[in-house]
Amino acid sequence: LAKTTQPISMDSYEGQEVNITCSHNNIATNDYITWYQQFPSQGPRFIIQGYKTKVTNEVASLFIPADRKSSTLSLPRVSLSDTAVYYCLVGSHAGNNRKLIWGLGTSLAVNP
């Protein structure tokens, strides 16, 4: 069964770039990789999604190597408000293999 693994916690400082890596060795052909951000007592918020190579939006970049067995969420120039838990999700709603595998989350603390 597919599994995602991500660091439990990370520390950073304001203005730095933060990279959070998720391992998903058994990713299936149809699976997408999605990252969510969650603040305490709120629902997760979509950050970015990708299938392969690199995806960039206004808040983050997602790097996916050719073998797709891992992915890295990159947050440029973090601020205190980026302190949150970041979840990696691997899965697909396509076909019969409708499995969604959530990581346990990475607690990011951004310090002044």
Place this chain on the structure above:
Amino acid sequence: EAGVTQSPTHLIKTRGQQATLRCSPISGHTSVYWYQQALGLGLQFLLWYDEGEERNRGNFPPRFSGRQFPNYSSELNVNALELEDSALYLCASRGTPTQETQYFGPGTRLLVL
């Protein structure tokens, strides 16, 4: 465009009672997911409904059940509440069959005393 809404925001019950949680997806979204998130823990998948049918179920006992209505809103029912059912219950919706992104509501905080 309104996001996913959930009600109530907070719910306090006693052990053995039943709880009913409600979710309204984003307009046009047909899939609804339910998750349980115990304090300080990750998301545990509960149920997935699409077009009124249950598509998948997580590793939870049968006393966790739900349904999806013709307007795609959904209900989660938890019978015979236990203390360990205390958690944040999150609902998410998803749009077209090819869209992979889930959009989450704010959650219902259930406390079982």
